[in-house]
Amino acid sequence: MTLRAREVTKVYGGTHALKGVDFAVAPGRVTALFGENGAGKSTLMKILAGIEQPTTGHVELDGRPVRLASSRDAADQGIAIIHQELSLCPNLSITDNLFLARELRTPFGAVDRTAQRERTLAVLRTLEEELDPDTPVADLRLGQQQIVEIARALLQDTRVLIMDEPTSALTAPEVEVLFKVIRDLTSRGVAVVYISHHLDEALDIADDVVVLRDGTLVATAQAAEVDLRWIVEQMVGRDQDTLFPDRDSQAGEPVLDLRDLIVIDPANPDRLAVGGVSLTLRAGEIVGVYGLMGSGRTELLEALAGRIPPASGEIVLAGEPLTRAGIRDRIRRGLILVPEDRQRDGLVQTMTVGENLSLAGLYQYVRRLFVSAAREGAAVRRVITDITVKTSGAKAAIGSLSGGNQQKVVIGKALLTGPRVLLLDEPSRGVDVGAKADIFQLMAAQARRGLAVLFTTSEAEEALHIPDRLLVLARGAVVGEYRRGEIDREELMRVSDGATNGGALR
Amino acid sequence: MTSTASRPAGTVQPDRAAATARRLSLLNVAFELRAFIALAVLVVVFGVLSDAFLTVPNLITMTKHVAINAVIALGMLLVILKGGIDLSVGSIVGLSGVVAGELLGGLHVGGVIAYPPVWVVIVLCVGVGALVGVVNGVLVTRFNVAPFIATLGMLYVARGAAMLISDGATYPNLAGNPAFGNTGFGLLGSGRPLGLPTSIWIMIVLAVAVVLLLAKSPFGRWLYATGGNERAADLSGVPIRRVKTIVYVISGACAAVAGLIIASELTSAAPQAGETYELNAIAAVVIGGAALSGGRGTVRGTLVGAFVIGFLADGLVILGVSTFWQILIKGAVIILAVMLDQGQQRFKRRGAAAAAVAATRHHD
Numbered sequence: 001m002t003l004r005a006r007e008v009t010k011v012y013g014g015t016h017a018l019k020g021v022d023f024a025v026a027p028g029r030v031t032a033l034f035g036e037n038g039a040g041k042s043t044l045m046k047i048l049a050g051i052e053q054p055t056t057g058h059v060e061l062d063g064r065p066v067r068l069a070s071s072r073d074a075a076d077q078g079i080a081i082i083h084q085e086l087s088l089c090p091n092l093s094i095t096d097n098l099f100l101a102r103e104l105r106t107p108f109g110a111v112d113r114t115a116q117r118e119r120t121l122a123v124l125r126t127l128e129e130e131l132d133p134d135t136p137v138a139d140l141r142l143g144q145q146q147i148v149e150i151a152r153a154l155l156q157d158t159r160v161l162i163m164d165e166p167t168s169a170l171t172a173p174e175v176e177v178l179f180k181v182i183r184d185l186t187s188r189g190v191a192v193v194y195i196s197h198h199l200d201e202a203l204d205i206a207d208d209v210v211v212l213r214d215g216t217l218v219a220t221a222q223a224a225e226v227d228l229r230w231i232v233e234q235m236v237g238r239d240q241d242t243l244f245p246d247r248d249s250q251a252g253e254p255v256l257d258l259r260d261l262i263v264i265d266p267a268n269p270d271r272l273a274v275g276g277v278s279l280t281l282r283a284g285e286i287v288g289v290y291g292l293m294g295s296g297r298t299e300l301l302e303a304l305a306g307r308i309p310p311a312s313g314e315i316v317l318a319g320e321p322l323t324r325a326g327i328r329d330r331i332r333r334g335l336i337l338v339p340e341d342r343q344r345d346g347l348v349q350t351m352t353v354g355e356n357l358s359l360a361g362l363y364q365y366v367r368r369l370f371v372s373a374a375r376e377g378a379a380v381r382r383v384i385t386d387i388t389v390k391t392s393g394a395k396a397a398i399g400s401l402s403g404g405n406q407q408k409v410v411i412g413k414a415l416l417t418g419p420r421v422l423l424l425d426e427p428s429r430g431v432d433v434g435a436k437a438d439i440f441q442l443m444a445a446q447a448r449r450g451l452a453v454l455f456t457t458s459e460a461e462e463a464l465h466i467p468d469r470l471l472v473l474a475r476g477a478v479v480g481e482y483r484r485g486e487i488d489r490e491e492l493m494r495v496s497d498g499a500t501n502g503g504a505l506r
Numbered sequence: 507m508t509s510t511a512s513r514p515a516g517t518v519q520p521d522r523a524a525a526t527a528r529r530l531s532l533l534n535v536a537f538e539l540r541a542f543i544a545l546a547v548l549v550v551v552f553g554v555l556s557d558a559f560l561t562v563p564n565l566i567t568m569t570k571h572v573a574i575n576a577v578i579a580l581g582m583l584l585v586i587l588k589g590g591i592d593l594s595v596g597s598i599v600g601l602s603g604v605v606a607g608e609l610l611g612g613l614h615v616g617g618v619i620a621y622p623p624v625w626v627v628i629v630l631c632v633g634v635g636a637l638v639g640v641v642n643g644v645l646v647t648r649f650n651v652a653p654f655i656a657t658l659g660m661l662y663v664a665r666g667a668a669m670l671i672s673d674g675a676t677y678p679n680l681a682g683n684p685a686f687g688n689t690g691f692g693l694l695g696s697g698r699p700l701g702l703p704t705s706i707w708i709m710i711v712l713a714v715a716v717v718l719l720l721a722k723s724p725f726g727r728w729l730y731a732t733g734g735n736e737r738a739a740d741l742s743g744v745p746i747r748r749v750k751t752i753v754y755v756i757s758g759a760c761a762a763v764a765g766l767i768i769a770s771e772l773t774s775a776a777p778q779a780g781e782t783y784e785l786n787a788i789a790a791v792v793i794g795g796a797a798l799s800g801g802r803g804t805v806r807g808t809l810v811g812a813f814v815i816g817f818l819a820d821g822l823v824i825l826g827v828s829t830f831w832q833i834l835i836k837g838a839v840i841i842l843a844v845m846l847d848q849g850q851q852r853f854k855r856r857g858a859a860a861a862a863v864a865a866t867r868h869h870d
Binding site: 305307327328330331332336337339344345346347348349350351355358359360362363366369370371413417 | 718722723724727728730731733734735737738739740741742743744745797801802
């Protein structure tokens, strides 16, 4: 069976996630899909799996147009997806999750628990995972939950299997088993789409290579004919000198000090998200934190910003202890976070561009009881020009902006508070290459003005080129610290990978 | 490429997208005005069907009725903007009247009876309403009780308190006694400064105050932000707990004011006063275009919503429509209003998508 996307376009609000993409998968082959964050990989896969509908264009199955109205529809056609975000019910057992909405029935119509349990045991055996089928999914660690997600896809009569970051929380032996399972599937004629942040790993398992950039399909090739360097070139798609600003480090006085910061994982209190991180940030310096999903990078920044209280440790801003201060207090003292997920944590969709920009620094424009429209308007107009937000004006709806410009609004909001320390969690996530370059320029410009900039990234190229100083974070601990140019891509992969594949921290 | 076969429904063709975007934006304007249109239709229909409807005395009487619901609804609007709900306001109406009745009847303090002046009575009653609001706010922000549950509980607590204080009986005479210096409570209901009933003035002043609060004060911005995206507001340094508590306090105080107006108009206070008023207030806010999910809603819309509900009820009475039909029609109007609102949101999204597709074509 051949599954094909034909001239597929997807628009979210005002943002083009996909721009006329043609994409096909062939039976018995593994197609690795490459692209930076926000290139449109997940959107394309969601359309193929029936979770999202294309704005224009359509999906073809064996040359005939099909309408996949839901993931259930797609599953009926033999298309299964393993999500980047896990889609399991934590309160249900492994078995119940595997058979959710496709329960096996006894002749009387009741759920056939015995049969379900046996098939669960069988599929877990294939995946070489010794788990009790009755365990609630909530009790499994992240990697095991991912295994359950994979098992669910295997249980269906799958002809096309889409794997979106299936290994982000797996241990090295688990990845080996997964690859064995994938090869077994392709030998039986299943088409597999494989997406992974670990580029070498994806290239390893792939037969075909497809690269997306800014919602456009830019390259296809046989895996045997290309190497990592070629893939990265296609992904970034422009001269790296123009993407990454040229700058000299001008580190000044220390501004932010953290000592032995320990943060308990808010989602799982048995686990430490950040296990004792110390770091000094100087004025005019850009420090990068490279870490993959679950490395603790987000929790580290959220603890710094006052969103989650640290279990222990000390945060000192310009000589004053900050550990007990709330978010509001920290903002007024010059520390603000640009969050990773701008839709969830950064923007108020019901407010205008201007209202979003001035929200955090609103207190500066208050005269007596009311917000001075003149002062606020002037500040908003200034920042829109300064950071080149492409918008029809301050009164425009925030949803009318592209992803990159929305991200600039979140950054602009932070800058309007007049910070001394700017924290940015994955600032380039989900924005196109042009906006990415703008955002990096912006960070460099702020550092030149004396701000201390701390940002996280899961893109190796960014980690290698942007920061003056790079910390590699894995399992909540700093596993390496480098000045710019001291480390190359392979070394970075090795350092961060070796540590993450050890499994979750207890 | 053959594109005729089974094109998925609901997708937008780029070549038609620009036209679609224009058409949708026109529809949008009609939707924005739907509450006004509904009110205009009501006035015209009732005006044609009844000679008594479009007379100045009747309009003033109806607006007096509207004012009570509007005062409660303005408080409710703030709570709904936050993404909450306040079910306790109807009971606060009853409690506030009962407290006024009790205070005007004299306070027993250590063997002597004190008669507080009317202004003190009013301040204390509003304070009682605000206090119920504080409890609501604390339950929601500190104990993480869902607003629906917290205020449902306080609906019963406040009503029970009103019954306990009054022993279930009505305070029959709130006129006060010149000898005790506590007369004048009735003016709240019967006074007509500049020819308009006091209650209408209260509605106008309150509406202006809420408009200023929402449009000009930092609190207004915080409120819209908290209701629109609490997480983003929190990370922007908005004191979300304080914002959430304050809206319940204002809502409780507004309901207490409404209770005072009712008690004053009737010059008597019944502990049952205000039953189901919370539902009328919610209906007014929702008809006025506010989103129950928070972050979206205006004073103007809420006032129009209160007028639609009030004029509809009084108009049906004037026409002699049976009470049972009145109830049914009110329900249908509320549902229709929310359905239109959902339709509008969908059109807005489709309009944005169509505009974006059209924009790409221009770039190409």
